[in-house]
Amino acid sequence: MEFKEVVGRRRSIRYFQSWRRVEREKIQTMLEAARLASCAVNATFLKAIVVERSQLDRQTLDALKTPVSALNIELAPVHIYTYIDTQAFVGAQGRLRTLVDVGALNATHGWSHKFVDEFVWPNILKPLADNATQAQTVAAAASDAGNAICQAMLAGVDEGLGVCLSAFVPDPIKKVVNPPDHWLPLWVLLVGYPAESWEGGGQRPRPPLDEQFFEGKYGNGFKADPAVTERLKAAKMIQAPAPLPWRKQEIQALARMFGLPE
Ligand SMILES: Cc1cc2nc3c(=O)[nH]c(=O)nc-3n(C[C@H](O)[C@H](O)[C@H](O)COP(=O)(O)O)c2cc1C
Structure with a gap:
């Protein structure tokens, strides 16, 4: 897929084909995309642990859920738990020399x-x-991690997967995946084949x-050139906005399929 279309097609997908295995090579592709992201002082703040939901027992799975991510977590077959490595600056001196x-x-x-x-390490990084x-x-760590997660998400979309960054309760998964204490829990990147249409009812507002x-100063809004907007629509980066006319019916059908309240 062309880059602009990948950007345009990404949506937060919240209904996954929970029964369908995601090929390991697709997860590897997402992780490679994250690895290659620009990172502050070449120090990789983002760390992540991939878990197949089917490996989690019911008690752990339920304990991980937050009120805003419960069903996302339940349905996604792959969970990528992301963390900020607070010690990532350690070794930055050597990496800059490299x-x-x-x-x-x-x-x-x-x-x-x-x-x-004599300057950068003692005055800025240390x-x-x-x-x-x-x-x-x-701020450096969060931007760095966000960059990398974004690349992973776009790579996932390019592989035909659905993705949704979501909140999780850190303690239950900590017992399973055993991250070092200096890793700060960030988000869980949920991955799977979409059970809803990839359009997710249209591009979100x-x-x-x-x-x-x-432009120039605050208050002077950056003016969109209509010709560029048209070009981006043709390249499928800007797509039909939500809600598409059939979205309500799609949600009803999904609710029936998964046995959820409508
Ligand atoms: C840092 C971050 C955290 C998010 N956490 C959640 C979450 O806990 N639950 C959820 O359903 N969506 C979560 N989302 C998805 C957003 O709600 C999403 O951006 C929004 O639904 C619409 O945008 P999109 O569909 O273009 O992604 C999160 C997104 C980001 C970037």
Whole structure:
């Protein structure tokens, strides 16, 4: 699939074919996409543990659910539990030196081993590494993890899967997957073949471009060029907005199939 269409087709899918196994190679593809995401100081803050829902006993599965993610968690055959590694800055000095060695960070931009060792590490990174909970560290970690998760989600969509990032209760799964104590629980990325149409009733509402993005200064909304909008529609990045006319009937049919309240 073309990139723009992948972006356009992604929806949060909440009805999964719970009975259908997801091929391991597709999960690997999603993880590779996450691994290749841009990451702050080449330190990988995102860590994740893949679990097949069928491996979880009923008590654990129920204990994981939150009021806003219960059915998502119940139906998704694959759960990818994501965490922020609060120690990811440790070793960043060496990783930056490696980026210098491979020509990603260059003398043209002021980079050298000396710059890493004598300026960047002691003045910027070490203070962050020493205080894993300070706002700047958390902001770097959350952005880094979000980047990587987003790439995994898009790769999943490209593989024909449905994905939904969801909240989970950390303690019950901690007992099963045993993450290190310095990993902070983030979200569970739920994966499976959609039981609803991949359209999910249409592209979900978003504010117009000029309400979210600005040009030059705040208040000066970024104006969309209608010709570009048309081009993005043709490339299937911008798609028919929700609700599609048959969405209510689709939900009713899904409710009957899964035995859920309508
Ligand atoms: C960080 C994050 C957390 C989310 N948590 C939940 C959740 O707990 N339960 C849920 O049903 N959807 C969750 N979502 C999905 C959003 O509600 C979703 O963005 C929204 O339904 C519509 O957008 P979309 O369909 O284009 O993804 C989450 C999304 C993000 C990015």
